[in-house]
Amino acid sequence: MGARAIEMHPCNYWPEFGINMLEDLRDNRFEKVQKDMIDKVMPFYKLW
Numbered sequence: 001m002g003a004r005a006i007e008m009h010p011c012n013y014w015p016e017f018g019i020n021m022l023e024d025l026r027d028n029r030f031e032k033v034q035k036d037m038i039d040k041v042m043p044f045y046k047l048w
Contacts (some may be wrong), residue, residue, distance in 0.1 A: 010044050 012016035017040065024033050 002032060010041055 004021065006018060008018060017036075021033055021036060024030075024036070
């Protein structure tokens with residue numbers, strides 16, 4: 001789709017996560033990105 005950036009609240013306190021995710025997306029590791037989103041991002045949003 002041509003996206004060149006992402007915005008996620010966890011990146012505010014864990015910038016390495018966002019950098020790694022962008023690298024995974026660029027390298028077409030979509031299954032890893034999906035797993036990381038479920039394992040690492042979803043719990044953050046459950047706090048709300």
